[in-house]
Amino acid sequence: MKSVNLLVTAVGSELACAVIKxxxxxxFPVCLHGCDIREEVVGKYWCDIFRAVPSAARPEEYLKALGDMxxxxxxxxxxxxxxxxxxxxxxxxxxxxxRFGCHILVNSLEEVRRFNDKWEAHQWYLAQGIPVPETFCADTEEAVECAVRTLGFPLVLKPRVGGGSRHIYRIDTWEALRxxxxxxxxxxxQAYIFxxxxxxxxxxxxAADGQIYVIVMxxxxxxxxxxxxxxxxxxxKxxxxxxxxxxxxxxxxxxxIQFRVGPQGPLVLEINAxxxxxxxxxxxxxxxDVEMWLTDVLGFGKVCDPQIRERLILRYMDELYIDIK
Incomplete structure (x- = not known):
């Protein structure tokens, strides 16, 4: 079988390293291509081919570079x-x-925007009847005081927009909150769930046929x-x-989906689209799910029900050493 030419972007990121693995x-065989705004990143050495590209914050240059690749x-x-x-x-x-016959594995713009904005997503969860922790938009002093009066401590402080774990804090006191x-x-x-x-x-x-597969960890x-x-x-359950x-x-x-199970059952903390x-x-x-999505979009057949193994995973830090000639 011919190798699938796959590009993973921003290969200096933790997420990209996970996708590459x-x-x-x-x-099926995959020829891995990587790109990043920096020349020296770990993912460069995990890919078969690498290119430095402009930042997506400069969209015209970035899109041209991707199109060229x-x-x-x-x-x-x-x-x-x-x-x-x-x-x-x-x-x-x-x-x-x-234009290119190239699939970008990303959700629709509407869905990406909805779940990238945690406050908008929270309103959507409530409208859909999805159980979630009580949440407040802390954009004014009055809103912050109302949140603390209602939720008490501890509570969770996080940014409205963006993914990953940046700027997410457990807050136990007024001093920490300030x-x-x-x-x-x-x-x-957001209410802290015990x-x-x-x-x-x-x-x-x-999947393309509408089937939803799940692994819970x-x-x-x-x-x-x-x-x-x-x-x-x-x-x-x-x-x-x-x-x-x-x-x-x-x-x-x-x-x-990130969630906790409290006395009232599962509560969605957030969805990353x-x-x-x-x-x-x-x-x-x-x-x-990298294999599943490629299987669907490239027409390799029906996605099969994954055979999940029960495993314990322990994460640790590691380094990559490169000889300088």
């Missing part, structure tokens, strides 16, 4: 991994398919990121909860 585990390397698909790219490439995904509010852009405040042991991240994949966090995880194979949540959206392909940082972990547990 999953792409190396596909059942698509034509030069006959790229079949692109997986974006940087926040600044998602809306831009969602807007241009149809034109890339029409210290952290100025550093969080467009802050929102117990900490009931933290979950779920990978979901909605119980996890512990360190610095806001998954530090330890366990894939669950005996949690059908949690999987059904995630399946129901995704079925109410127009999301396709790979998405991520994209691949997530646990993509490689999922792939190593038998749920490779």
């Amino acid at each position: 999953a792409a190396r585990l596909t059942a 698509v034509q030069e390397f006959q790229l079949a698909a692109i997986i974006p991994t940087a926040d600044v790219e998602f809306e831009l490439l969602a807007f241009h995904r149809e034109s890339f398919l029409r 210290n952290y509010l100025p550093v969080v852009p467009l802050p929102i405040l 117990p900490d042991e009931e933290e979950y991240t779920a990978g979901t994949y909605r 119980q996890r512990t966090l360190k610095f806001g990121m998954t530090n330890q995880a366990r894939s669950l194979i005996h949690a059908p 949690l999987a059904d909860f995630c399946r129901d949540v995704i079925s109410r959206t127009n999301l396709v392909g790979s998405n991520n 994209r691949f997530s940082g646990t993509t490689a972990i999922r792939a190593n547990c038998g749920f490779n």
